[in-house]
Amino acid sequence: MTDELGALTTIFTEFYYWITVVLMFLIHVGFCMYEVGASRYKHHQHTLMKNTMLIPLVTVTWFLFGWWIYWAFPTGPGLAPSIMNGSDALITDDSAFSAKFYVATSQLMAVNLGDHISGVFWAAFLLFSWTAASIVSGAIIERITTFAFGILAIAIGSVFWTIDAAWGWHFDGWMLKLLGYHDAYASGVIHAIAGGFALGVLVVLGPRIGKFTSSGEPRNIGPRNPWLVTIGLFLIYTGFWGFYAACNIPIFNLGPEYGMEGVTYFTATNIYVTPTTLSGITFNFLMSLSGGLLAGYVVSRGDPFWTYSSGLAGVICASAGNDLYHPIQSMIIGMIGVVIAYKMHYWVERKFKIDDAVGAVAVHGYAGFVGLVICGFVLNGYPSSGYSVGAMWDGSTYASINPLGMFIGAIIMFFVLGMFPGYVIARVLNGVGRLRIPREAEIAGLDYDIMEAAKDDEKSVASATR
Amino acid sequence: MATVNNWIDHLSASEVQGAIYPGVGSEGILVILGLIIWIGWHVITAKQEKEELEKLARQRRGPNDWKSNITDG
Numbered sequence: 001m002t003d004e005l006g007a008l009t010t011i012f013t014e015f016y017y018w019i020t021v022v023l024m025f026l027i028h029v030g031f032c033m034y035e036v037g038a039s040r041y042k043h044h045q046h047t048l049m050k051n052t053m054l055i056p057l058v059t060v061t062w063f064l065f066g067w068w069i070y071w072a073f074p075t076g077p078g079l080a081p082s083i084m085n086g087s088d089a090l091i092t093d094d095s096a097f098s099a100k101f102y103v104a105t106s107q108l109m110a111v112n113l114g115d116h117i118s119g120v121f122w123a124a125f126l127l128f129s130w131t132a133a134s135i136v137s138g139a140i141i142e143r144i145t146t147f148a149f150g151i152l153a154i155a156i157g158s159v160f161w162t163i164d165a166a167w168g169w170h171f172d173g174w175m176l177k178l179l180g181y182h183d184a185y186a187s188g189v190i191h192a193i194a195g196g197f198a199l200g201v202l203v204v205l206g207p208r209i210g211k212f213t214s215s216g217e218p219r220n221i222g223p224r225n226p227w228l229v230t231i232g233l234f235l236i237y238t239g240f241w242g243f244y245a246a247c248n249i250p251i252f253n254l255g256p257e258y259g260m261e262g263v264t265y266f267t268a269t270n271i272y273v274t275p276t277t278l279s280g281i282t283f284n285f286l287m288s289l290s291g292g293l294l295a296g297y298v299v300s301r302g303d304p305f306w307t308y309s310s311g312l313a314g315v316i317c318a319s320a321g322n323d324l325y326h327p328i329q330s331m332i333i334g335m336i337g338v339v340i341a342y343k344m345h346y347w348v349e350r351k352f353k354i355d356d357a358v359g360a361v362a363v364h365g366y367a368g369f370v371g372l373v374i375c376g377f378v379l380n381g382y383p384s385s386g387y388s389v390g391a392m393w394d395g396s397t398y399a400s401i402n403p404l405g406m407f408i409g410a411i412i413m414f415f416v417l418g419m420f421p422g423y424v425i426a427r428v429l430n431g432v433g434r435l436r437i438p439r440e441a442e443i444a445g446l447d448y449d450i451m452e453a454a455k456d457d458e459k460s461v462a463s464a465t466r
Numbered sequence: 467m468a469t470v471n472n473w474i475d476h477l478s479a480s481e482v483q484g485a486i487y488p489g490v491g492s493e494g495i496l497v498i499l500g501l502i503i504w505i506g507w508h509v510i511t512a513k514q515e516k517e518e519l520e521k522l523a524r525q526r527r528g529p530n531d532w533k534s535n536i537t538d539g
Contacts, residue, residue, distance in 0.1 A: 042532040060504050064497065104500075105493040107485040114484030145519070147512045434512075441519050444527035449518070451535035458537045 009251060010116050016250045017120035023242025024127035026235045028055065031134040034232030035141055037225040038358050042445025043142045050146050054133045057150050058157035062126045064104050066158035070125065072099035073166035080174035083387055097172075124246040125165070128190055131243075133157035135194035136422070138358035140201055142208050143442050148429045155425050156197045164189050164417045168409060171273050176384040180399035181409040184270040185247050185281070185319035187371035188413035195365015196418025199354070204426035205435060207355030209442055218349050221357070223305055233308040237289065240315060244281055244322075247271050258386050274386045276323035287327035288318035291334030299342045309359055310338040313367040317341075320375035320406075324382065333374050337367040365418070369410045376406025 032051050039047040058066075072090045074082060081088045085095040092099050101108050102122075108115045109122070133153035140149065168175040169189045175181035183189050212218055223229045248268050254275060255263030267275045292314015293307060300306035315322075317337025318330040325333070345362035348354050356362065385398040399405055429435040437446065445451075467488045470476045476483070489496070 041536075060500065064500065064504070104497045107490065107493065110485060110487050110493075112484040113482060113486060145515060147508070147515055150508065150511075437519055438523035440523035440526055443529050444522055444525065445532040446522075448522060448525075448527055448532050448535070451532055451537075454537055455535040 013250055014116040014120055017117070017124050017246060020242040020246035021120065021123045021127055024124070024131075024239045024246060027127070027239030027243065028130050028134060030232040030235030030237075030239060031131075031138065032232070033228050033235065035138050035358065037228030037230075037232055038138065038223045039141050040221070040224050040445070042447055042451070044447060045450055046146070046446035047141050050141075050144075050149050051134060051137045053146065053150065054137060054153040054157065055130060057154055058129050058133050059126060061154045061158035062122070062129050063109070066129060066162050067102045067109075067122050067125065068099045068104070069159065069162040070099075070166050070170065071097060071102045073163055074170040074172040074174065076167070076174050080177045082172050084172060091172075127246070128165075128186070128243070129157040129161060132161040132190050132194040132197075135191070135360050135364045136198040136201065139198040139356045139360040140205055141357045142446070143436055144201075144205060145434055145437055148426075148435045151429060152197075152201060152422070152425060155421060156194060160197065160417050160421050161190060161193055164193050164413055168413070169271055171271070171385060171387070175405075175409055175412070176272065177398050179405035179409050180384045180401045181405060182272070182375060182379060182382070182384050182401045183320045183372060183409070184272070184276070184323035185244055187316055187318075187320035187368040187375070188410060191316045191319070191364040191368030192372065192410060192413040193368075193418040195361045195363075195368060196414035197422035198356070199361045199365060200419035200422025200424075201426040202354050202356060202361070203352075203423055204430050207353060208357070209439065211355040212353055216350075216353060218353075218355075226304055229305060230308060233312065236312060237315075240312075241285065244285055245278065248276065248278060248281070249273065250278075254386060270323045272385055274323075274383070281322055283327040284318060284322040284325055284330040285315060288315045288322065288330040288334035290314070291331035292317070292338045294331075295335035295338040296342070299339055306342065306359070309363045310342070313338045313341050313363040316364060317367040317371035317374070319368075320371045321379050324379055329378060333371065333378070336374065337370045340370050341366040365414060369414045372406050372410035372413065373403070376401060376403035 028051075032048055035051050036044050036048050072092055074091060075088045077090045078088050082091050082095070084091065084097060085093055087093075090099070091097070094100065100106070102118070103109075108118045112118075133156050136152060136156055137149065167173045168181045168183055169186070173181070208221065210219060211221060248270055250268055251266060252269050252273065254260075254265045254267060254269065254273070257273065268278050270276050289311050293311040295314065296307040296310020300310070314334025314337060318325065318333040321333075322330055341362040344366045345356065345359055348361070349356070354361070379401045380403060382401045383398065384401050387398060426435055469483070469486050469488060469490045476486075483490075
């Protein structure tokens with residue numbers, strides 16, 4: 001960097017993403033607290049370690065291949081040509097933003113004086129990966145092996161969500177071009193897919209012992225520590241602020257980017273490089289959170305567990321279009337998502353005997369799915385990309401946002417890239433006997449031996465006189 | 467091993483070399499090393515977990531036996 005203004009812009013952007021990463025770390029702290037609070041005492045420590053260990057597992061694989069997938073797969077491959085090189089093959093050539101630069105052996109994947117952005121951008125996406133895996137983690141507590149969860153976490157965190165991000169979140173993604181897909185703050189690309197993946201795993205994994213009576217009636221296994229759940233969800237809300245900011249590009253000159261001669265227009269943009277404002281999305285974040293809390297309080301009759309979760313579901317439901325909605329629209333959409341997610345949770349539980357321990361499939365999966373569908377109607381006709389007016393995409397124009405495209409997009413996220421792979425991988429793990437812990441261990445409690453050792457230590461220390 | 471021995475020389479070059487970590491050019495070996503560690507971790511921990519779960523299952527504890535292990539501080 002040799003000119004002052006360019007250096008300031010670059011370092012501001014580098015610092016901006018770095019801050020979002022630090023904020024988003026709170027999402028994971030929140031998920032850990034939430035899961036431990038929701039689990040029973042005899043499983044606490046294993047529950048915590050399971051969710052904690054996804055951090056290194058997903059991080060290492062995100063470095064080794066996850067980040068490469070994101071940059072290689074926007075074309076499908078084979079579904080729509082890239083605006084960067086005109087080819088519909090995997091993007092691994094010398095064109096700008098090629099996956100070639102983000103392979104693990106690239107010199108840009110390290111301390112490099114010529115690149116101030118790759119690391120912080122990589123980390124921002126990595127934190128999204130942790131979130132996707134952590135969503136799955138909560139649903140399956142108290143009966144899955146840590147080994148199986150590690151494999152599943154890598155699959156959702158470093159493979160499947162990455163593919164959906166390449167398809168529907170990348171400015172060059174085929175879903176924008178062919179379907180008019182729009183998902184600014186990830187109703188689908190993180191939440192619907194992770195909820196769907198969790199559901200696929202739950203179908204194979206089965207319920208916790210005691211969840212259903214012999215006649216099939218569900219029993220409530222409520223959170224054992226509601227205060228930890230409360231703090232956990234507040235931390236997730238807090239981290240979600242960072243997530244919203246991380247989904248934006250803080251400053252961008254759209255004039256030359258769109259090929260508009262002589263036009264200079266600096267703005268913040270969403271992930272698709274279409275304009276929005278940090279100010280506007282702040283309105284919408286808070287209003288959709290409020291809508292979710294209001295609806296959750298009513299529909300659950302003031303149940304704290306569901307009310308807090310509904311705040312999150314409200315934001316998730318409105319997130320697809322929160323770059324453009326009016327705040328009141330965000331609030332109403334958040335409310336609709338919560339009511340549907342809540343009702344769906346109990347209907348699926350009774351009908352299919354699905355034991356989703358923390359309501360993750362509902363809060364993330366159903367609310368995310370509904371949010372995509374609603375976005376298709378409310379933003380019907382908006383351009384899915386600014387590049388449609390330029391010369392960079394010459395195959396045909398990018399499709400506009402539309403209800404059918406968004407519905408198909410929701411199906412792809414929840415079922416095709418979420419539930420189906422989750423089900424298949426869980427079946428394989430189950431087939432080799434590594435998915436579920438032994439029945440006797442589940443009854444005793446995963447922490448039995450740790451607790452017994454702690455008790456022995458305590459006795460030993462208590463009887464000591466020197 | 468050092469990629470940079472003198473910052474003044476490094477930054478005043480006509481084309482500044484971006485990568486400054488030790489062992490520039492050995493990225494392939496480092497990635498293979500990372501892969502070995504990653505796979506090895508899975509193998510070791512899978513074995514450990516299997517042994518622990520089997521041991522716990524053999525004890526055939528009741529659903530409330532854990533309560534006798536609660537410490538009181």
